[in-house]
Amino acid sequence: MAFPRKKLKLMMRYIGDPVLRQKANEVIEFDDHLQETIKHMIELMHEEEGIGLAGPQVGISKRLLVVDISGIEKTETPRAFINPDIIASAGESVIEEGCLSIPGVREEVTRPETITLAYQDETGKRKQEHFDGWMARVLQHEIDHLNGILFVDYLSPLKKQLLVNQGAIPENF
Numbered sequence: 001m002a003f004p005r006k007k008l009k010l011m012m013r014y015i016g017d018p019v020l021r022q023k024a025n026e027v028i029e030f031d032d033h034l035q036e037t038i039k040h041m042i043e044l045m046h047e048e049e050g051i052g053l054a055g056p057q058v059g060i061s062k063r064l065l066v067v068d069i070s071g072i073e074k075t076e077t078p079r080a081f082i083n084p085d086i087i088a089s090a091g092e093s094v095i096e097e098g099c100l101s102i103p104g105v106r107e108e109v110t111r112p113e114t115i116t117l118a119y120q121d122e123t124g125k126r127k128q129e130h131f132d133g134w135m136a137r138v139l140q141h142e143i144d145h146l147n148g149i150l151f152v153d154y155l156s157p158l159k160k161q162l163l164v165n166q167g168a169i170p171e172n173f
């Protein structure tokens, strides 16, 4: 079935697109449209060979994201997180990140190593869960997208300028 995503018009948005700088709105309705959106976001993430995708990256300014790190940790499966909120974090780790909205750029970013997340699942059920490792890292990166933050924001002014000069990211991104 090839038609549904065309109907939803899910298309990747790239750095420089204003939607990536908006603070996304809370999801209120846990209806069929949300289920369809999640399904197609997971498909697009797989097509793009990403491990996480947030609503704003496909032009949906809502607080939802999908993650699939099963390529790294085999016990994991694709998951959706709605209205996620980091309620605690600890430690520090440095990991090289990339982003489907910033093709070709990979840089080291320092973030907390573990997080405790309050969120709703795709049915609207409220949950609280502790994450470490890759899940903690990907979730923090994707939750930043819901707040209009991109991973390159964390780079030094010098490194940012270098990327601008290389044409890897637009000026005033």
Ligand code: CO
Binding pocket: 098, 099, 100, 101, 141, 142, 145
């Ligand atoms: Co990203």
